[in-house]
Amino acid sequence: MRKEAEVNRALELYADTVRRICFMYLKNDADVEDVFQEVFLKYLLHPSSFESDAHEKAWLIRVAINVCKDVLKSFFHRRVRSLEEINTEPFYMQEEEKELLEVVLQLPPKYRNVIYLFYYEGYTAVEIAGILKRSENTIYTWLDRARKELRKQLGGEWNGK
Structure with missing residues (x-):
C-alpha cells in the first residue's frame, strides 16, 4: 500500500487526465467520479513501484480505460437508463x-x-x-x-x- 503523500502527489499530477479520459468514455459525471475513485484506489493498493513519472501516468491511463470499459459492459449500465438526461457539457x-x-x-x-x-x-x-x-x-x-x-x-x- 502506498503512502498518503505519494497518493496525494499522483492526485495533483494526474487527476485531470484521469477525469477527462473517464468523461470521454462515460459522458456522465456520476460514473466518472465512481471510476475516478476506483482508479486511485487501485493506485493506492498497487504493490510495485513505477520506473518513472511517465510510466506511472501511462499505468493510470490504462487502468482508467479498462475500468471505464468494465463499467460500459456491466449489466447495470447496459440495462438501466436515467429518468432525465443530464447535461454533461463542460461549462468551462x-x-x-x-x-x-x-x-x-x-x-x-x-x-x-x-x-x-x-x-x-x-x-x-x-x-x-x-x-x-x-x-x-x-x-x-x-x-x-x-x-x-x-x-x-x-x-x-x-x-x-
Missing part, C-alpha cells in the same frame, strides 16, 4: 471547443482514444502503442482515420496536425 469550454469535443466524443472508442492521447496528453504514436497495447502502425492508421473523420464531420475545417 468555449463554443468552438464544445463543437470539437462533441465530434470527438462521437468517434469510435479506438479513434477517440488516440486523438485524446495524442493531442490532449501529448503522447507520441509509439507511446500510445505501448499504452493501448497495439502496434505502432495501427496507431498511425487510427490517427489518420480519426483525422479524416474529424475533417469530414467539421466540414474540412479541422487541421489537427
Whole structure:
C-alpha cells in the first residue's frame, strides 16, 4: 500500500487526465467520479513501484480505460437508463471547443482514444502503442482515420496536425 503523500502527489499530477479520459468514455459525471475513485484506489493498493513519472501516468491511463470499459459492459449500465438526461457539457469550454469535443466524443472508442492521447496528453504514436497495447502502425492508421473523420464531420475545417 502506498503512502498518503505519494497518493496525494499522483492526485495533483494526474487527476485531470484521469477525469477527462473517464468523461470521454462515460459522458456522465456520476460514473466518472465512481471510476475516478476506483482508479486511485487501485493506485493506492498497487504493490510495485513505477520506473518513472511517465510510466506511472501511462499505468493510470490504462487502468482508467479498462475500468471505464468494465463499467460500459456491466449489466447495470447496459440495462438501466436515467429518468432525465443530464447535461454533461463542460461549462468551462468555449463554443468552438464544445463543437470539437462533441465530434470527438462521437468517434469510435479506438479513434477517440488516440486523438485524446495524442493531442490532449501529448503522447507520441509509439507511446500510445505501448499504452493501448497495439502496434505502432495501427496507431498511425487510427490517427489518420480519426483525422479524416474529424475533417469530414467539421466540414474540412479541422487541421489537427
